Amino acid sequence: MYTKRFQDDLSTPGLRVPLTSSEKIFTDAVRLGRRVIWLHTFGDRMADTKDGRPPELPRLPASRRPHIPIGRATPTDPDGMPDTIDYDAGKQRLLVGNGYVENVEPAKGIDILAHNDPLGTSAPRIKVQVKRRADKINVDGLRAFMALLGEQDVGIFVSTGGFTSDAQVEARTKETRKLTLIDLEKLVDLWIEHYDKVSESDKRLLPLKPIHYLAPTD
Numbered sequence: 387m388y389t390k391r392f393q394d395d396l397s398t399p400g401l402r403v404p405l406t407s408s409e410k411i412f413t414d415a416v417r418l419g420r421r422v423i424w425l426h427t428f429g430d431r432m433a434d435t436k437d438g439r440p441p442e443l444p445r446l447p448a449s450r451r452p453h454i455p456i457g458r459a460t461p462t463d464p465d466g467m468p469d470t471i472d473y474d475a476g477k478q479r480l481l482v483g484n485g486y487v488e489n490v491e492p493a494k495g496i497d498i499l500a501h502n503d504p505l506g507t508s509a510p511r512i513k514v515q516v517k518r519r520a521d522k523i524n525v526d527g528l529r530a531f532m533a534l535l536g537e538q539d540v541g542i543f544v545s546t547g548g549f550t551s552d553a554q555v556e557a558r559t560k561e562t563r564k565l566t567l568i569d570l571e572k573l574v575d576l577w578i579e580h581y582d583k584v585s586e587s588d589k590r591l592l593p594l595k596p597i598h599y600l601a602p603t604d
């Protein structure tokens with residue numbers, strides 16, 4: 387559909403940059419682009435102190451900077467190396483083995499964003515958030531994800547630790563939000579069900595080996 391609609395444009399070589407007719411949108415896009423370049427070059431390019439981009443390494447304000455409290459650093463000896471990592475949303479701590487990092491803000495983005503068409507213009511959009519953690523997602527964690535969903539969006543929340551009962555009730559009662567919760571057991575079931583349709587490279591992430599049984603004769 388995409389190649390058919392834009393056949394004339396695609397057959398002519400050259401770079402194309404779409405331009406908006408809105409002066410405000412264009413100005414906002416330029417400002418955003420300058421900030422992105424400033425961030426990606428660690429403050430070396432597009433610096434403008436008046437516009438909040440000083441010629442130095444971009445840093446969070448002191449009140450928002452993560453830090454490791456004295457005595458809570460992760461051990462560096464072989465026996466003390468961490469084998470777990472988790473996040474305490476209530477205390478905003480990143481737990482790394484026996485140590486932790488204080489003042490770590492929770493993730494606010496979407497891990498996967500999928501569309502039904504190449505341009506991403508057709509509804510619904512599918513937004514997926516994935517959490518690999520030992521404890522269950524509570525209702526506050528679920529509501530934070532739901533706040534990112536628009537009326538036409540479909541939400542999928544994957545958590546290896548599962549969901550608390552109040553979070554499950556919240557998901558079932560939100561009729562205005564299309565939301566699916568997937569715990570580890572359901573994730574494995576879906577992986578097995580659709581394994582034949584998964585690409586060979588993705589199969590290597592979680593390979594399955596079939597086990598055959600002799601069928602009894604009638």
